[in-house]
Amino acid sequence: MRKIKNEELNRKTVAEFKAAPKTPLTLILDNIRSLNNVGSVFRSADAFLIEKIYLCGITATPPHKDIHKTALGATDNVAWEYSPTALEVVLQLKKKGVSVWAIEQTEKALPLNQFQPQKQKSHAFVLGNEVRGVSQEVVNACGQALEIPQFGTKHSLNISVATGVILWDFFTKMKPEIQLLK
Numbered sequence: 713m714r715k716i717k718n719e720e721l722n723r724k725t726v727a728e729f730k731a732a733p734k735t736p737l738t739l740i741l742d743n744i745r746s747l748n749n750v751g752s753v754f755r756s757a758d759a760f761l762i763e764k765i766y767l768c769g770i771t772a773t774p775p776h777k778d779i780h781k782t783a784l785g786a787t788d789n790v791a792w793e794y795s796p797t798a799l800e801v802v803l804q805l806k807k808k809g810v811s812v813w814a815i816e817q818t819e820k821a822l823p824l825n826q827f828q829p830q831k832q833k834s835h836a837f838v839l840g841n842e843v844r845g846v847s848q849e850v851v852n853a854c855g856q857a858l859e860i861p862q863f864g865t866k867h868s869l870n871i872s873v874a875t876g877v878i879l880w881d882f883f884t885k886m887k888p889e890i891q892l893l894k
Contacts, residue, residue, distance in 0.1 A: 738836040742798035743769035751782030752872030758786035768798040821859035
């Protein structure tokens with residue numbers, strides 16, 4: 713077995729990425745402190761052809777060297793927009809008929825493995841602050857939450873790790889016809 717060289721990976725160009733059909737999912741970042749986490753979210757969003765990222769509240773926006781360090785150019789590909797509050801974005805998207813979910817531990821959270829996205833509908837996931845999570849007012853506005861089941865001593869995952877988990881799960885459920893492995 714040999715490692716595949718970068719030039720053999722057949723990666724999309726920026727123009728091809730922008731023209732490609734997107735996975736019907738938007739990410740909403742609710743007051744993310746770490747610029748490295750923001751960059752990691754962009755990189756994961758690029759990997760799964762996510763429609764858009766909303767950067768809300770104190771969440772930093774590109775261009776910034778610390779975002780670029782982990783995004784590795786994904787900020788050029790993935791559509792994004794800044795909003796003063798995640799609540800504002802949640803309410804706008806819900807008005808448009810988007811199914812908006814907080815990624816949070818709540819009383820009635822649905823375990824991620826039981827979640828089945830609606831194929832003909834757009835979805836949005838809200839990811840919260842590294843310390844406080846998704847704000848309660850945003851959780852209330854979403855009205856539904858997904859939880860990544862965890863079995864160790866810690867009660868949370870880093871936002872960049874949680875994003876990778878939920879994007880992979882959503883992508884494979886929405887696009888099962890894609891041959892994921894050769």
